Amino acid sequence: MGQIVGGFGISHSPSMGTEFDRGMAGGFDPRWQLWFDGLQPVKAWLAKVRPDHIVIIYNDHLNHFTFDAYPTFALGVAEHFPQADEGWGPRKIPELRGDPAFGWHMCEQLVSQEFDLTVCQQMRVDHGIYSWMPYVVDAPWSIPVLPLAVNMLRFPLPSPRRLQIPSTSSRGALPRGTSPQHLRRY
């Protein structure tokens, strides 16, 4: 049976990724050292609880989606989530991994509870996830992620209350799941 082992909120920025890459070469800028140090408890906690999946609610910055078709909610269901080129070229870090079986399971649970969403079987992910991920989990990333992209770019935005449904659903989804035995922890 699945279990939610915890959650965390974290900020993101393109410069965070740039700084991480620079930091790996030779020491952090003192301005960023505080940020790096502050995340160590999160990193240690993740290493301790060893989640089987990480469900990530984030936003894309017109790096995968465009306004030609822009979803309010989009779930990424794929084996891999390649890094988006945001204009500066991709960073030299590994790809995020996904677990389609888990993704489809969550999709079924969410839609059955009337949380209708767009499902993306190809989704490039930008600094909304890639910028902070290396600070809290060492690459290469073995933990599969399930990204849920939320419109934060163009009004009208979904209300925070709307997001209570997927969080409630992910709790409900686990015991009811017909499926994967590997769903021990989230």
Add this chain to the structure above:
Amino acid sequence: MSTVDWNSLDAPHTYLYTGPMSSAGERLNRFALSLKVPANRAAFLADARAYVSTCSLTPSEVDMITRRDWTGLMQAGAHLQAILKIAATVGESLWHIGAHCAGMSVEQMQSACPRRRDGLPPGFP
């Protein structure tokens, strides 16, 4: 340095990006997002005017792009995250866009953002 009301949530300090702005900026955003492709960035850098001439833009929009008038582009309906692709292509960043909107230099903008941090609560986590 211009006078900036850091608490104001109204234009020109803050823009809420709405559906009508998205319609107004449709062609600008499509142009800007085309720069996510490396070959398009190279073509734009080689000959900006030739590249934008294929993007169904108005002369005024082209002018703002070539002058890096980030604030003007925003007012014309380009989304910040789309403008950022243009800025990235020409070697600029969010700092340049923010400084332009606030009517100051990048250095002035950076000095106005000291990025203070108070620290985590005792005993966290």
